[in-house]
Amino acid sequence: MITRAPHSLPPGKEADLHKLVQLTWINLAFRVSIVIVLFLVMGSSQAMRAAWLEDILTLLPPVAFLVSMHYRDRGPGADYPYGHQRVTIVAFLCSSVVLTLLGVFLIIDSSIHLLKAEHTTIGAIELFGHTVWMGWLMVAGLMYSVIPPLIIGRIQEKWAERVHEKTVHVDAKVSKADWMTGLAGVVGVLGVGMGLWWMDAAAALVIGLDVARDGFKNLAEATGDVLDRRPKSMVTGKASGMEEKLEAELAKLPWVKRAGVRLREEGHVLCGEAFVVPHSEANLTRHLWEAGQLLQEKDWRVLEVVVTSVDSLEEGGRKYYGHSP
Incomplete structure (x- = not known):
């Protein structure tokens, strides 16, 4: 049996990949902090729970990328004569499946709450000697969940295009577009504060639809890679030529x-x-x-x-x- 020759990136691309790995670690640290913050202020809000679950799942793409980087560097061998380049595709596919399933779950769950007309209440807490409505803390947490991923996502997208790392590139695009999720959560929380109980479940439904859309889009992309679709440009989405x-x-x-x-x-x-x-x-x-x-x-x-x-x-x-x- 003959194995494929080992592959290494050009020096310039290797440096770009190293920067992308560093950015991914920074991104992962911020996202862990976002999950903790949203958990602390979540309360009984359906929209907050949906946003929290989505942010937990946003940990998957960076973790999958970092793990795949460890295995991808292994050269071809007797068991894997073609090498381990496809490990990133496997990671991308797994995270896409989980994202899609969560989106479907959130849609069903929030729809049930709407149909049952379950009223969400948001209470108050004592903070530094003052009574503070929990809704304001929720809004602050949601705004924090949007800004870091938006900024880091823009930077990651540029570096991912340089080394053609699709998992990070798609994750960066999702991060840039996640402002809608945060806005929907804010609207839901403020709606409850104004007595519009249904806005919380409606916001959770919007978040679920956004998660499912991202999941199906990523799943279609990952399936195309598994089925050996012809190469596409990461920028235009068309055939690379x-x-x-x-x-x-x-x-x-x-x-x-x-x-x-x-x-x-x-x-x-x-x-x-x-x-x-x-x-x-x-x-x-x-x-x-x-x-x-x-x-x-x-x-x-x-x-x-x-x-x-x-x-x-x-x-x-x-x-x-x-x-x-």
Whole structure:
């Protein structure tokens, strides 16, 4: 048996990844503090409980990323000859499933409370010798739960794009959009304070819908990665066009008549196959090896492309969508 060659990032990308790991640790510390703060001021509010449960689940993506980083650095071996690059996909998929299930639970739970017309009450506490309505503490906690993730999420998104870390990138986008969850919670709490009991459960329902939407979106993205969907741009969400770029490079070689490439994402790297129709079989073995090396040098994300000689591109196992020189 032969194993895949070990992979390492270029020095510049390695430095970017190190900064991203540091940001993730900072993000995780803030999120743990948010979970603690919301727990302390949660009371009996349905909206606060929903926001608290969501913030608990927001711990999963950074934890999954940090754990996957530990395993991803392990090189290929006898049991895993292709390496451990896909461990980030597994982590992404698991966190997406949990997020989706929680969203569905919150939707059902808050809907039941609305239908039963259960009235939420928010009391007061003694704080430094003064009677303070708990709702104000809830609002302060909710505002704290929004601001740090919003700021860190913007920074993380930039660094995640540089090293193509999808788990962190999607988590950063969710963090940036989570201001709606905090706002819904604030509205629910203030609504209870004004005597509108139903606003608390309604806010919890809005939060549940937001969680479920994020979960389904992430689940669709993770499923696409597991099913070896063609690489997509993290910025635009459209096909990256890397296959066409590599096909054009192969088409420039004087011994290549036609060429076709198919790629898949394995975590942050790209792997796949290239099928070439040669003009002749002279020095073909050497040409195929050199072509594989050429493709790997064209982009830092290209880990491995196996170049195979065929009589026609249809023999490469797919309909041909590329071009010929």
